[in-house]
Amino acid sequence: MTHYSEYFRAALNGSFKETEENLVTLSDVSINTFDIFVNWLYTQKLPEQGEYPTPDEVVGHWPRLHSDEITYKTKGLIDLYIFADGHDIPELRREVMDVLFPHLNLEGIGLPCYEIVINAFSKLPERSPVRQSLIDCYCRVFKKSDDDNTGPEELALRTKLPTDFLVGIMLRYADVMELLRNKKIRVTYRLDICDYHEHASEAERKKCKEERKA
Secondary structure, three states: OOOOOHHHHHHHHOOOHHHHHOOOOOOOOOHHHHHHHHHHHHHOOOOOOOOOOEOOEOOOOOOOOOOOHHHHHHHHHHHHHHHHHHOOOHHHHHHHHHHHHHHHOOOOOOOOOHHHHHHHHHHOOOOOHHHHHHHHHHHHHOOHHHHHOOOHHHHHHHOOOOHHHHHHHHHHHHHHHHHHHOOOOOOOOOOOHHHHOOOOOHHHHHHHHHHHHO
């Protein structure tokens, strides 16, 4: 934990109360999220596709929170990202984004529901790559039928969508339209996962692209 997280390193190796007691209390972190984190610490892997929990088997698996497989896996991923962000674990943030990317309907799988959007925007900082990816995802693929086909509970959440999210879509849409007018992108443009990797430099970004092609 102290190797991968500056938060835990400071708490357990520093001059804090937690160091003296050798105890760190984690508030607002589910058991499932922490189980996946611990599993990742020792294996450096996240659950594979199709690995889902049963009532007696939760360690290393995504929590089944919704009947729709993509929805509850996406929620589990974002909960894990929120944990990694709040506890300063950059390697885990990046790995979660790699797995999360195709689940944000960037490849036609399914839009994150309003509940997921509200949760992410309420718990992540303004410049979080996950917040931006949700904005970009909705701007790229959202259709009126997506809203028309939602259930009453989900529609009730529509009025609670964060202002930052809605304004972000407006501004992103303006940028996209400008690129389309200047013919810098096509109507069927794709998003780039490196936009959400928090690369420290252009050289690091280029290296990442080369590694993904290999």
